[in-house]
Amino acid sequence: MLKLSPNIRVLGLIVYIKNQYISAYFKKGGNVEVRDIFMRRMVVFFVLTLVCLSVFSGDVFASSEEAKEVVATQPASTTPWWVWPVSLFVLTFVLGVVAVLGGVGGGVLFVPIVSGFFPFHLDFVRGAGLLVALAGALAAGPDLLRKGMANLRLVLPVGLIASACAIVGAMMGLALPTNVVQTSLGITILAIVVIIIKAKKSEFPEVKQADYLSTALRINGIYYEPATGKEINWQIHRTLHGFILFIIIGVMAGMFGLGAGWANVPVLNLLMGAPLKVSVASSKFLLSITDTSAAWIYVNNGAVLPMMVVPSMIGIMLGSVVGVRILAKTKPAAIRYIVIFLLLFSGLRSLLKGLEIWK
Amino acid sequence: MESKVKATEEQLVYANLLSIGMKIGMLMLIVSFLVYVSGILTPHVPVDDLPKLWSMSVHDYLEKTNVHSGWGWFTMLNKGDFLNFFGIAFLSAVTMVCFIRIIPILFRKNDRVYGVIAIIEVVVLVLAASGILKGGGH
Numbered sequence: 001m002l003k004l005s006p007n008i009r010v011l012g013l014i015v016y017i018k019n020q021y022i023s024a025y026f027k028k029g030g031n032v033e034v035r036d037i038f039m040r041r042m043v044v045f046f047v048l049t050l051v052c053l054s055v056f057s058g059d060v061f062a063s064s065e066e067a068k069e070v071v072a073t074q075p076a077s078t079t080p081w082w083v084w085p086v087s088l089f090v091l092t093f094v095l096g097v098v099a100v101l102g103g104v105g106g107g108v109l110f111v112p113i114v115s116g117f118f119p120f121h122l123d124f125v126r127g128a129g130l131l132v133a134l135a136g137a138l139a140a141g142p143d144l145l146r147k148g149m150a151n152l153r154l155v156l157p158v159g160l161i162a163s164a165c166a167i168v169g170a171m172m173g174l175a176l177p178t179n180v181v182q183t184s185l186g187i188t189i190l191a192i193v194v195i196i197i198k199a200k201k202s203e204f205p206e207v208k209q210a211d212y213l214s215t216a217l218r219i220n221g222i223y224y225e226p227a228t229g230k231e232i233n234w235q236i237h238r239t240l241h242g243f244i245l246f247i248i249i250g251v252m253a254g255m256f257g258l259g260a261g262w263a264n265v266p267v268l269n270l271l272m273g274a275p276l277k278v279s280v281a282s283s284k285f286l287l288s289i290t291d292t293s294a295a296w297i298y299v300n301n302g303a304v305l306p307m308m309v310v311p312s313m314i315g316i317m318l319g320s321v322v323g324v325r326i327l328a329k330t331k332p333a334a335i336r337y338i339v340i341f342l343l344l345f346s347g348l349r350s351l352l353k354g355l356e357i358w359k
Numbered sequence: 360m361e362s363k364v365k366a367t368e369e370q371l372v373y374a375n376l377l378s379i380g381m382k383i384g385m386l387m388l389i390v391s392f393l394v395y396v397s398g399i400l401t402p403h404v405p406v407d408d409l410p411k412l413w414s415m416s417v418h419d420y421l422e423k424t425n426v427h428s429g430w431g432w433f434t435m436l437n438k439g440d441f442l443n444f445f446g447i448a449f450l451s452a453v454t455m456v457c458f459i460r461i462i463p464i465l466f467r468k469n470d471r472v473y474g475v476i477a478i479i480e481v482v483v484l485v486l487a488a489s490g491i492l493k494g495g496g497h
Binding site: 079081082084085119120121123124131134135138139141142143145146147148151152153156157159160163164167171174178216217288289292293294295296297299300301302303304305306307308309310311313314317 | 365366367369370371373374375377378380381384385388389391392395396406407409410413414415416417420421426427428429430440443444446447448450451453454455472473476477479480483484486487488489490492493
């Protein structure tokens, strides 16, 4: 009879519980009661997953300095190799659902959680994070462009700035010591939590007059708002300020492999004055440009492991599809708190791991 | 009320090309991964050894596995693990192809500024993909 280790049995149980609730949700047509149970169980699922991963991956956590020694002297782990890609697939599937419902990109959740609770080195996690964000952006991009929600005239100049700077960020990230990047990642994630909690959103920001630069570049547009049945004319201002901020956004996206939707949207919407829907859609499409350049740096530097990347890319794309289906029926308010909780927990873990307080 | 808003010609061309590229790339990725995990093509790094290696920094990993960075993977496509790089590189190249495709449209429409921006973007992406830029090691 097949003998499974307790770790694998726990993992199997978690996957089983998750599948039960997802299927229950869809069988009952996504009603409110089942939705609430679904959301509560999602929180439990996440906590269980993170705790289990912390416990049963403990024997393979090792700093890069120690890793060689570990390979030479002892077996890395009693956990079979296939548990990790399967766990990644399950985790990224759920992250895909949560990311869509929470209005964040997959990368910002993927990197801190996987670097904090999986045995992979941060170099490979960041490479995978960029490719995960890229996959989501490539999948969503065509529809957003066709519907006129994402705007090529808005994205092209900022995409050029962000993608060039993402290369610099990626090179910095691969050159800096791991604990420095891990600590900076933790601080960044905690700062993102503050941004998510504090930042207001403006559906239709008031732009009294387009500035000189956006007028010269003809950055403006019309989009159709199905909620009101009206066509909305929009223009932007503070274009130069926005362009300067995209230098920082690009560097951070490349350095941490986060994608950058969390930063793109506030800059496009609150600073430059693009309508919220145009900002969100353009930000998603923008990731396909920013992350492409940074991803190449990671690929060319060997920081891409197919065993990590492929299950993660497929998992997050399938999860996004399910997330969109749930979003079409309802948008649970609790999801925002789940995203904040996940970022807070994984950001703290990343910070403490970088500072070598919680190895 | 039906929307009369139409995306610009270059935006639609970009979107259609992106859509095709994304689908082909994902298919390549899934097929190559199945080939990898099923063992049809022997991987360069045995899957059983991966847990001992993936906690290393990329510098140590490359040294230990004798893998060359840059476009070295292209000469190892007969290995199960490196076959996946074809799909990954394809997906990473889709954006570049989309930009190249819209450059003539932008110039035909006399939109020189955006034509030049698109050309510079292609140069940036080619530079990133070239392997010239190295991240160093730690």
